[in-house]
Amino acid sequence: MNMGLKLKQRFVLLAVVVIMALVILYILAGRSSAHGRDKTWFQWKQQKDENTALSSNLLLDGLMLDKRPSGRNHVQKGGLPGFEPIDFTADLGGRSPWTIAASWVSSRHIYPEDAEELGGILQKMATAEITHADVGYKGTQLKALLVLNGHQKAVFKPKRYPREYIIEGKPYDGYDRHNAEIAAFHLDRLLGFRRAPLVVGRKVDLRTEIMPVGSDRLMSTFLTQGNDTCFYGKCYYCKETEPACADGEVMEGSVTLWLPSNWSLKGRQRHPWGRTYRNDKQARWEYDDTYCNSVKQTPPYNSGPRLLDILDAAIFDYLIANADRHHYETFEKDGDKGMLLLLDNAKSFGNPNHDERTILAPIYQCCKLRSTTWERMKLLTGDRLSQLLRKSLANDPIAPVLTDAHLAAIDRRLLTAIDMVQGCIDENGRDNVLVDDSRHH
């Protein structure tokens, strides 16, 4: 009797313990799926597994792209617009590539989502006859101004480093990287911004393509080093002792299409989170974490899309590791509502082993972001972003554009940025962080 009771008590106790354990497990599981940060990591792991299972071709061509017989790329319902690989053989139907590109520019985008001629235009930028070449128009870095057949201006930024070269030191150190300018253009497109002008890689024969058409100002900076033809141009940092040199007479570089003249730029505007470029002086954002409150009250950041554009640019610059957005430009005619153009991305992709967290200062100090940007970021987790970028860059004339280390760095940085925004959401609530401003444009 006594013994029987004890057994019964033990059984009840055991049952209670088991039930409690189940309840605790259930609560924990519920929490982790409700808790965004865990969800992000969970999704990330899931996507990573998915991605290794799928070949990148299947992911890109099979799932997202519905090729209609017309040859036009239609994005499937629920697909990912802007994710289609760029077709460098796209037909322009006999029309001028420069006219098409100029007609694309609008207040919020440099080219449309379904720009089917994009690859065809890039192809022309990489091959069109150069009818004139001059020193760079302005700026501090070595470059050349080209005129392509059909009176199209373009900027040529020469190769200064081998792909594997790692820039040490300050996050904005080193010469411009032509491959970074190319990769940034593709990444801007994948993020859905379309705020960077068209860029393509090009190998230029200096003797046959530049010398016959180069201005005296440019040609007077030509010299040879061993078997290699070099030029040092004319700019603030241009020095005869630090020329850019071709491989023999063939010089690799990036070609950026000049924006059309009817979209004139509003001069250099100081970026509120710009750096001082001095060791002895800090910018206010570097010591004052409430800095965003004052930015938010100051025009043009107190209304319209400008602050959200700054935040988008922070995400973009963090991914490409560009700590050099000291100024920015907008379209003159759009005034305070003008979009922040992602011009000059050549100081990025310097060191794949370093993630410059301070580039995200606008994000962690303002704790805001466009909801469209946030949704796009989450779609690109795992190694989706690097896979899409790899694929997008594969047909560029100077491919491979980025080393594997840089591609891996982008995926890693995306996770950090997502975690940061998720932290803001956890702390302040989704509605106080994510901004849906789609009705403005």
Ligand SMILES: Nc1ncnc2c1ncn2[C@@H]1O[C@H](COP(=O)(O)OP(=O)(O)OP(=O)(O)O)[C@@H](O)[C@H]1O
């Ligand atoms: N594709 C373009 N279309 C129109 N204007 C352009 C284009 N690219 C550059 N510019 C103009 O030329 C300026 C200098 O270009 P860029 O920033 O690439 O040179 P930089 O030498 O790196 O200058 P900085 O030292 O200021 O960074 C830009 O601020 C812009 O006004």
Ligand SMILES: [Mn+2]
């Ligand atoms: Mn620059």
